[in-house]
Amino acid sequence: MSGARSSISGYLSGLHSSQPLPLEEEERLAGMVQAGDGRALEKLVRHNLRFVVSVVKETPEWHHGNVPFEDLLAIGNEALLKAARKWVPRNGARFATYARPFIVRGVRRALDNEWSMIRVPVNIAEEIRRMKYTERVMTQQMGRDPTDAELADRLQVHVTRLADLRGFIAREPTSLESFNQEKFQEESEE
Secondary structure, eight states, X not given: OHHHHHXXXXXXXXXXXXXXXXXXXXXXXXXXXXXXXXXXXXXXXXXXXXXXXXXXXXXXXXXXXXXXXXXXXXXXXXXXXXXXXXXXXXXXXXHHXXXXXXXXXXXXXXXHHHSXXXXXXXXXXXXXXXXXXXXXXXXXXXXXXXXXXXXXXHHTSOHHHHHHHHHHHHOXXXXXXXXXXXXXXXXXXX
């Protein structure tokens, strides 16, 4: 484990030398990337790796997940690379502004896939995240837990949808050893 710590600390300390590029340089590199220049792509990505670290660190779910920090950095770096290939500068927007949603989405999907033993589809995981966030905000605003009706109204969903989402959260895997084959056969014969 100490080898992994030293390699990640070496990686992180190596990032201090790469500073963000000026906007004009980012725009120039973006044009070259669109033309297929691999070196321009590498330079654009390399100068934004520190940004990936900051986004991964500020994503609160990573503190609670089973995914190692190093893996989240790798996923964030892949998302940064994907964003760099797609970015077309517009209205003076910085590359980091464009890349941020790619990185956050990649990290969250990785965490969602490791969230529990039962994989929840991405859209459901997003709904659950939105429900939990809204519930926390409403609790702070109201000084009490919101009722299901209040929460459903704020989320603009039916109360039964909240129950479905909570069911996904509470669902526990069933052991195959506890599966009763005889009972299953009786039910299927009826």
